[in-house]
Amino acid sequence: MTDRTYRVTEIVGTSGESLDQAIRNGIMRASQTLRHLDWFEVTEIRGHIDAGEIAHYQVGMKVGFRLEDS
Amino acid sequence: MTDRTYRVTEIVGTSGESLDQAIRNGIMRASQTLRHLDWFEVTEIRGHIDAGEIAHYQVGMKVGFRLEDS
Amino acid sequence: MTDRTYRVTEIVGTSGESLDQAIRNGIMRASQTLRHLDWFEVTEIRGHIDAGEIAHYQVGMKVGFRLEDS
Amino acid sequence: MTDRTYRVTEIVGTSGESLDQAIRNGIMRASQTLRHLDWFEVTEIRGHIDAGEIAHYQVGMKVGFRLEDS
Amino acid sequence: MTDRTYRVTEIVGTSGESLDQAIRNGIMRASQTLRHLDWFEVTEIRGHIDAGEIAHYQVGMKVGFRLEDS
Amino acid sequence: MTDRTYRVTEIVGTSGESLDQAIRNGIMRASQTLRHLDWFEVTEIRGHIDAGEIAHYQVGMKVGFRLEDS
Amino acid sequence: MTDRTYRVTEIVGTSGESLDQAIRNGIMRASQTLRHLDWFEVTEIRGHIDAGEIAHYQVGMKVGFRLEDS
Amino acid sequence: MTDRTYRVTEIVGTSGESLDQAIRNGIMRASQTLRHLDWFEVTEIRGHIDAGEIAHYQVGMKVGFRLEDS
Amino acid sequence: MTDRTYRVTEIVGTSGESLDQAIRNGIMRASQTLRHLDWFEVTEIRGHIDAGEIAHYQVGMKVGFRLEDS
Amino acid sequence: MTDRTYRVTEIVGTSGESLDQAIRNGIMRASQTLRHLDWFEVTEIRGHIDAGEIAHYQVGMKVGFRLEDS
Amino acid sequence: MTDRTYRVTEIVGTSGESLDQAIRNGIMRASQTLRHLDWFEVTEIRGHIDAGEIAHYQVGMKVGFRLEDS
Amino acid sequence: MTDRTYRVTEIVGTSGESLDQAIRNGIMRASQTLRHLDWFEVTEIRGHIDAGEIAHYQVGMKVGFRLEDS
Structure with missing residues (x-):
């Protein structure tokens, strides 16, 4: 090998719904x-607040992928 | 401007239920x-354990807000 | 005292389902x-991806427990 | 004593002009x-970009002040 | 609950005497x-030196307190 | 949405002139x-020194950009 | 060798008395x-406050010990 | 200029052989x-263990390269 | 599953010979x-010096292992 | 070679004028x-405030220099 | 100015007696x-243990001093 | 005592050959x-790349030495 x-x-990744969904949205994209x-x-968990409620979660992530043999 | x-x-913020709820509770208050x-x-995710189960989640957060012009 | x-x-702790469940699984075990x-x-939030989807969440945690008087 | x-x-502190001005604006306010x-x-230096140019600098700072004797 | x-x-907190006293002075105030x-x-332990001797200890601390239900 | x-x-980003210019040069490119x-x-501020003078500033930065819907 | x-x-390690004693108590146990x-x-210095006074110091420590040849 | x-x-970069080889393999690719x-x-040195032996070293690295004038 | x-x-792990050997010695034990x-x-790379030469390398490592179902 | x-x-390095000047002053000295x-x-950016204005900037720096062959 | x-x-700085004394010994020397x-x-608090007791405290410190005008 | x-x-310390040699070269000098x-x-492991190959390793190290009684 x-x-x-x-x-x-x-x-x-971002989501208006939950942390888990923000992670899944980022991976999916x-x-x-x-x-x-x-x-x-996960490297960072942040979010925006609008009118006292969480408008969306923002989850920073490092994503690793295998390079194909060139 | x-x-x-x-x-x-x-x-x-704390919650007996979930991470997301602890964040929402803290923001709401x-x-x-x-x-x-x-x-x-989010700066810290901790929690207390009681009798082998999570009694409550504690999520440390920095919260930013705009100062009004003085 | x-x-x-x-x-x-x-x-x-790991879970194919959610962050919260990965934490609970680790504490339970x-x-x-x-x-x-x-x-x-919580010290680390990672996960494995398979075919573009999250195969399982891995949540690193420090867990503290009281030592009995010896 | x-x-x-x-x-x-x-x-x-923020400024559309420079890092130094963002620091001064924050201290002044x-x-x-x-x-x-x-x-x-200074704990953080960030900024927003609009149309390929820096719209404003954002400089996070800890600011210390003496408490009066109570 | x-x-x-x-x-x-x-x-x-500061003290001319010891680390422990600097912590206690800060909490008391x-x-x-x-x-x-x-x-x-405790987040930081520093101090000033004057004429080769420690003039005072400075201990940075985060202090947590419960918010009353509003 | x-x-x-x-x-x-x-x-x-680099500049022989100033920190601010090094940031602007990097963003512009x-x-x-x-x-x-x-x-x-900004993640790192460094520079090279030549003959006792700053030859150029080097400012490390993370730059975020929105991915288009695919 | x-x-x-x-x-x-x-x-x-914990102590109601001082930082040094909390360290000694932990090592002793x-x-x-x-x-x-x-x-x-030492990795962490914390404590609990009760009625405006330090109830006990909590000092987190890593402790190293030699493994015997197996 | x-x-x-x-x-x-x-x-x-990875290698079944040594740290140095894992670095070289990553740079080469x-x-x-x-x-x-x-x-x-180098930002991270990890590895997988199989049957009590190091199966391969994994060395995380940041790699910098000059952008051509556009 | x-x-x-x-x-x-x-x-x-320690070795008088090399970093790689210190890692292997620790894993083996x-x-x-x-x-x-x-x-x-790997979390830490240190060593002792004796008479101007490296007496032994000391490599701190976190080692993960699967818990059996209980 | x-x-x-x-x-x-x-x-x-310190300056009453600007961040850039504090860096240059330190390197020059x-x-x-x-x-x-x-x-x-640059490892630290701090400053003193006097009467609501920045009295001087203090920029901590690591400075590297080549040792001559001995 | x-x-x-x-x-x-x-x-x-080191001391067989206490943290405070290790700091004072280092500054004095x-x-x-x-x-x-x-x-x-203070950047690091460590110590050596001998026969289950603290043999000496070791406190790492950065010490700053003003350079005379040259 | x-x-x-x-x-x-x-x-x-630097070396064109290996990490271990860069450490040894620095200690020796x-x-x-x-x-x-x-x-x-060891505090930092870096290196320069030339024509796709590692030109030299650069290993940052803190080195401790005992002060003689003055």
């Missing part, structure tokens, strides 16, 4: 343009 | 005494 | 072998 | 409501 | 204006 | 190839 | 069940 | 698709 | 008493 | 006693 | 060879 | 001008 190399990119997504790691 | 200044205060709440950022 | 000492151990569990603190 | 106590509060401001410490 | 919310404020103080956490 | 996803990329730039966050 | 391996465990204790490193 | 801008990307690689900085 | 829980323990070792993460 | 070794020393200064890295 | 520059050096000592900041 | 004080200085070197701690 060859020694694989991975790339790590950083995204921010990233998987549309990046192949071989392998893992994620 | 004038250059706004924001203040950031730190709170801990803060919005009763602070006006112009604009964003939050 | 004597001055208590606590030990802190580190675990990773830890409480089977450790007595007097008192608090937890 | 008695042993003084200080409070530290966190603000975000804080000094309108807080007495005995003594020091500041 | 309702879900409580806490606020966290940052202070710097904070308790004169804040009710329901619940915990503290 | 759909839940947006953002990507965060890291750049280093990034905006030539990335659309919808939304915010930046 | 063989290459030794050490284990590091985390404890929280740990030494009742762990052999070959070699070093400690 | 114009003021250059650099991009920083994050990769994970990155240089196949990125031009003007200029520096790297 | 059930949701697994992992424990993370911290060790320090840990695998004599812990089953299902799954991953490691 | 031999393998060079560098030393890193920490300084605090350091270059009077240290030869072969090669790079700097 | 000219803009002063400070140097920051790192020391480790540093003041024998460095003039114009102005402040210190 | 008197209470010793240590100084900690920061160096960067430091030991030519500093007596009583006692320990080192």
